Amino acid sequence: MEKHADRLVQLRDMTPDDLAQAHALSRKLQWPHRLDDWDFMLRAGIGLVAEEDGAVVGTILGWPYGATMATVGMVIVAEEKQGAGIGRRLMDAIMARLGDRTIVLNATAEGLPLYTRLGFTPFGEIRQHQGAAFSVPIPSLRPNERVRPLSSSDHDAIVALDRRACGMDRASLFAELRKAAHGVVLDRDSRAIGFALFRRFGRGYVIGPVVAPDVEGAKTLISHWLGSNAGMFSRVDIPGDDDLTAWLDDLGLPCVGRVTRMARGPLAPPDTDVHTFALASQALG
Incomplete structure (x- = not known):
């Protein structure tokens, strides 16, 4: 009590x-x-x-x-x-x-009882992967795909992709991320279909948000940052995905913790064509 x-x-x-x-x-x-x-x-x-x-x-x-x-x-x-x-x-x-507003948070075991009393309900988990990758296989791109640097002209496109993936209008967050992060875009037929940001955080760097149409696209984007920063301590916070978890484990970024995703209020229906594969951070979502 x-x-x-x-x-x-x-x-x-x-x-x-x-x-x-x-x-x-x-x-x-x-x-x-x-x-x-x-x-x-x-x-x-x-x-x-x-x-x-x-x-x-x-x-x-x-x-x-x-x-x-x-x-x-x-x-x-x-x-x-x-x-x-x-x-x-x-x-x-x-x-x-x-x-x-509907409120989303990621709860530690210690916080779960309080959030439950306040009306939050679980809807998934986040797995925290971190470590240093020293050897990253070059991903196989599909025909007419490429990974390219994010430019200022991509801002509206990546905000729209993020909104479809997570159901939130996060233009204000991306305005701040533009000042702090580097980014790459996954193009298919000259159209942006995914992106991944990379910035300083904590003990090293964080890769996220990562938005892509499928897990292979997510691996391609994450591989870019791990491969171009080999040996650097990096963190990736992913919604529960066994395939991505096993892949990150094999690369040298083991899962070191899990938290419970909770929401108070209705969530937007998921978009089946684009998904969030890594968060900006556990706090930011």
Whole structure:
């Protein structure tokens, strides 16, 4: 049973001045996020902190995607303040900010009971793969396919592909990703059918989002980044896919953890022609 909520702890908007303390909280959990990663996530969304006597003892971030969808992440409560209802207060406050949007999050085992009480229901899992690939086979492209660098003129096309794949209008997120990430596009008959972004994150680099029409297209895109950055520590967060999991394991990026995908509200029906094969991050979706 939760302790009585600590009312000496106040909630307020997160500002850039809070990021050093937020980063310290995530480091205590041994999460890999750098201070720059926190800065990126706050710029892409909205945040709240729980504060007591000038010290940040809890955090939460949310990302509204269009008028109907949002994600939530970076839900942290300092160890000495856990059990006092602070996590519930942070969730209630961010949900109020996000309004009637469907909210998607990726839950650790520790967070599952709270999210279930708040009306979130499971709909899948995310597998965290990480490591260094030293030898990556060259993928076989289909006729009239090529992988090419992402250009500024591709922005609208990749936002549209992402929207079809995940059901969210994430133009605001991609505006920030353009500043932080490199990208490649999978073309077929001179038409963009997939893409993959690559950026600094945590202990090394993250590959994602990866959007493609099928798992072979996803492997082609991921292979580009692993092959051109051989030996570099990389992370890929994938929706549960046994074929992609086995392939990444064989390349030297084993699955090191799993979290539960949960949603509160209706999800958009999936597009059968294009799919998300890797996330921007577990928090961002």
